[in-house]
Amino acid sequence: MADIHFGTDGWRAIIGDDFTNENLVRVADAAARIFKEEALASGRSAAAPGTLIVGHDCRLDAHTYARLAAEVAASHGFTVRLTQDYCPTPTLCWSVAQDNDAVGGIMLTSSHNPAEYLGVKLRMADGGAAGKGFTDRVEAALSEAPTVARGACEEVDLMTPYLDVLKQRVDGEAIRNSHLRVVVDPLYGAGRGYLAGLLRDLGVEVCEINSDEDPTFDGLHPEPIPPWVDRCIAKVPELGYDAGFINDGDADRIGAVDEHGNFVNPHRIITLLVSHLAEDKGLTGRVVSTITASAMLARQCKRLGLELTSTPVGFKWIYAEMEKGDVMLGGEESGGIGIPGHVMERDGLLMALLLAETMAQRGMSLGQLVDDMFAKVGKLEFDRRGLAITEDQMANFRSAIVPSYAPKSVCGKKVVAVDRRDGVKFSLEGDAWVMMRPSGTEPLVRIYAEAETVDEVSDLLDAAAAAVTA
Template structure:
């Protein structure tokens, strides 16, 4: 059996260790077989399974690995369109969704993981995240390829010549049409007239230069930081949460600009800051975006993951919007988007998407929508957040990632998640629970605490929300004790 497995969104490994040319070919060969099977079922002509897009972020040797992926897919008969340069994941997704001949996409990225990681995300014909059923078939295809070969032939079986078909590889400009599409989605004239000033922090990732230049083209004064071509990311983790956003928060506070926008390593997520240097977490961002979409005349269901803030629930009840909760991972939100009628979907980690644009997260579009919101209201981001909290009530949120031993993880998975059922936590009564993804305890007053194994890293993640920071920290301390010492 292969030791390559897909987590919450894709497969990831350390470059030169788990992420090697050989392992990449294994993944792409298997994915190409599954894409081809589905293309055949959809009626593709024999020997012409369609177009596959291949993109990559700013990791070490990412374009080289993308070329390997493209050539491997071409040997299954696909006409492969390979990005000329680094691109955000939403760029690849949008490109796939707007090409009638495309059957899917392969994105080489490790998202928010540290710089030494690289990975593969698979995208469907509509640009959405690959569901578990699809990635399970890819893993099964990898096993079938390995099992069909004895040791002497294993290397050739995992080479790029599995199917003996010949496709093509063409390097193409994915960014120009995608960026043009983003401009059409917001009121550029209102933004131009607002004389806004914004700090942009791409965290050395695939949003580098793209968001900053988009905003400049709309008349915004922009200072961009952490924008060098540095595959080490200068030691930062490209995740738009503290402490990795501290440089940006210091810069926006120093300049007194209207907002700070931060993207993760492949720019499908967003974090933000206000002019006072306060971090604006994704819970508050998705709540603002939902309100803004309603103000724009949109309607529909709102979808969020189980770790989303109660703020969003309060807003949806106020606006009489249906709110759907899913397990962690945008692929579950994508599943709801496939059903139709979704206005906006988002997750606690900052991935927010509008299915009318593409059924995937887009950190650049979210930044533009917040910019539009500021322009149309004449208020900076901090004021918008303050007014929202005054209206909906104040809630604070935090999370931690816990590195645990094998024994602790086993006890957590096999005992705590299925069996632990306290009546109260930190003096607050438990009023509900959810065990779809780890275990979440809902407490009186809209507070909650949650513990779940990470789907992308060997960690247990703990989350908490409450009215005060002190209560949040107390809930996290309690959860950490449960994970480390047992229930």
Template sequence: MINFGTDGWRARLDGDFTAENLVRIADAAGAVWAQGAPGAIVYVGYDARSGADRFALLAAEVLAAHGLAPKISDRPSPMPALSWAVANDPRACGGFEVTGSHYPPDYLGVRLRGADGGTLSQDTADTIAAYIDSEATPQRGPVSRSDFVTPYFDRLCSLADAEAISAAGLRVVYDPLYGAGRGLVPQMLGALGVDVVEIHGSDDADTPNIHPDAVEPWIDDCEQAVVAHGAVAGLITDGDAARAGAVDEYGRLVPSHKIIALLIEHLVRHHGLTGRVVINQSTSVIARRVARELGCRVSVKPVGFRHICDEIRKGGVLIGGEESGGIGIPAFGPERDGIAALLLLCEQMGVTGKTLSELSAELDERFGATSYGQRDLRLEAEVIETFRTLLPGLNPRTVAGKTPVLVSHMDGLRLEFDDESWLLLRPSGTEPVVRVCAEATTVEARDELLEEGCELARGELGI
């Protein structure tokens, strides 16, 4: 079985990720695309994992057998570059990327993009899934190589305030986590006058031990390198450079919700942009507070970037962000773009003359400091299913001594309290866990909410 969804499919290299299964997916996608746009271009990319280029070539040949015109990247390609290429070529009907994304190094997968460069709609994903045959087709066709990575980076540089960035004399550490951004991001930032120290930029003995997700503990090396090199910041992207992470000059993680909040203000004040701020239910209240001050309407959606992408398609969106580091800025591209987010952080430091720690501290002073946390509660399948069944009717009167003032069942159960602290319980759609997220004004209050949230998920509170 291949469980193909809006964000594609991935599996272990020593398990279900095989050439046969890759061909089955490419064959299905090719059939659907060819029906809607015969002879159209499909951009094909791949990340920096071993074998990804070979699998991408195979997928391109299968797509070509449907009469499509695949253009396969001539180098490892960040996912945002693929999305940008598709969105800016009216002859393109979609994009096909072979990537393990933020999954461990022993995984590989497939992510597809629609004609607008964005995440597939649910209907399109369902259609492709229905076309997946039980047998791999032997049909192949001709393909051509293309450099769509350079135009993407040239476009980003043209949108940045190069003078402000260069004048700031920034030194940063960049950690691609052995991913698709390696070599490319330092080249872009270097062209803008940034002194870049890159780590994990080429395969070495530690490669299999680094999980390419821009969160702790995988960014520990970056945190240490920032201090060792006297850098003003550490900049991180995940395996396909769709997600971003950052570390301040003291080697401390800057949470993704602060990155979103900082970029909201920067886009409005420096770039003169406006529009809606789209976040999901598990994103910090800080983004909402910043948006309110700047007169930006906030739209809250279920967890999953496809919901944010749906809003971007409607237009009028300034920025869309999620707590996992996925940030999309329509003025810069159609989808999540970790590279654009990091470029804007460098620009913000250059324009303001402030470090990330100073910018972060100002947020706390102006909008109130909060503490955010998440626990992934691994439970037996039957317990999770029981909890999922009970969720629509679950309305606790109090949690951790607090009375909810807002209750939402849009995506799991979200309880908000009068001080804007909140608790979210949500069964994962991909793993046997219930994700319990909470935010409060203190660590102690946050942990109380998390603990009672876990008890609710286990059914231990008797509610």
């Protein structure tokens, strides 16, 4: 039996290696036990502890695995509803939040990981991610051997009501009148067909790529960043379309491409959407983002008079701030952006619709919107790398670099602040910064940098890589 641990957002493993029927049964059984403990503590009965909803993405045999997880959960007395077909993670989250009897959800996905991976995300009654305290209890409840107990589950249509609500959350008339033309790239993931259909229903001309049923993902990693988005980057200007929208494997993240084929990274999308929500839609509240957020977002919030709250990496920390209330939007550097007025979780489909709405209401192309944003808050470049390092290097990174590495300057830029909440981040003069942290989902150290030019960013990343591998 595998040694199972929940990372930044769930447990993930290679299908047929550690992701097996036996290990999935252990995880589903342990999760159901803890969900039941929570249900009993809230006054529900052991005979009727509530409903659990189970979803899955487009990975190999995902529906079969999801049914197995659903039947294991049902053996604990839950009413279990299983999605009829693949669905985005935000669909599961929204479905749980809308069901008054639901105590949580189990989503089988491996998000942005390569096709050979599958995993489990756990969601609470409000649709938000299970916190570390909850997943620690699930880990402690894992049995040595898989249970043989099974119960009955019901397959249901999760998609129709969710898609109907998404269309109601944007200005359909403005979008229809704008005659937008958009490339949609689901990267073979769970947004396949759904985002394209939504946009077509709203009168948008759509070309969908990377949308075949292919559990190998044609060799692409379903992560909405270069180089995996290169096909979309090429397709938008080839067709002369207005924009491209890209989702990750479970469609809770977004990336975009402007009409010229320029990649619009999540930093710029978040900064743009904050302006749209506040200025065009009249929303108020805090903006919450992770420690890896762009300084452009801080400038935007200052310009609009909005409070910005910073958290460690991982949407579960943003969710914790959403629980406190008064949050307009929460977003992370990897492209996960959520609006708690919709659901306490990321939603890549809704963010694509909001970008289309911004273009329609302002009468501007995506490239023009970005240029207008630069004129108001300035332009910064960003990049990140994943470093595969040795166990000795990782041990040194955790024991020496994270707690005590303290240069006075990096690449000639003075260090003006240090943040060690999640790895170590050095804020530099001129709003530049560089950060190093161990990945919560892969055996890597991630390094991040932002500065005024691409060359400066590259130099900062090189300096960080040298420090990590020294």
